[in-house]
Amino acid sequence: MARILIAEDEETLRNLLRRALVEVGHSILTAADGAEALDILTREKGDFDLLLTDIKMPVMDGIALALAAARDFPDVVILLMTGYADQRERANGLDALIHGVVTKPFSLADIKFEVASALASRMRTTARQSG
Numbered sequence: 001m002a003r004i005l006i007a008e009d010e011e012t013l014r015n016l017l018r019r020a021l022v023e024v025g026h027s028i029l030t031a032a033d034g035a036e037a038l039d040i041l042t043r044e045k046g047d048f049d050l051l052l053t054d055i056k057m058p059v060m061d062g063i064a065l066a067l068a069a070a071r072d073f074p075d076v077v078i079l080l081m082t083g084y085a086d087q088r089e090r091a092n093g094l095d096a097l098i099h100g101v102v103t104k105p106f107s108l109a110d111i112k113f114e115v116a117s118a119l120a121s122r123m124r125t126t127a128r129q130s131g
């Protein structure tokens with residue numbers, strides 16, 4: 001299936017997301033903040049299908065991570081998560097760079113659906129570019 005990088009500072013949620021997405025066949029790496037996620041992206045040369053990141057995190061937030069990832073690794077689909085309305089508003093100007101924003105709290109079914117949708121959009125984009 002897909003190779004996904006999860007950046008989430010809440011360990012419990014990070015582990016829950018990892019388990020849920022592994023359960024449906026994805027390969028997952030995780031990071032506790034945006035800086036760690038950017039290090040992983042750089043080390044792995046952007047070899048991910050999807051970056052699933054919280055917006056509000058210490059060290060480097062998800063918006064800064066999304067901007068850096070979109071600049072350096074434009075083929076990686078970016079899906080943001082947040083439980084804060086003000087953070088969601090900050091993401092509004094990023095429509096060209098991100099697939100969308102998932103509002104917390106969400107069910108595991110919701111996040112699996114959002115991830116599948118983001119990955120499907122990547123497949124459509126890849127098919128258009130090669131066809």
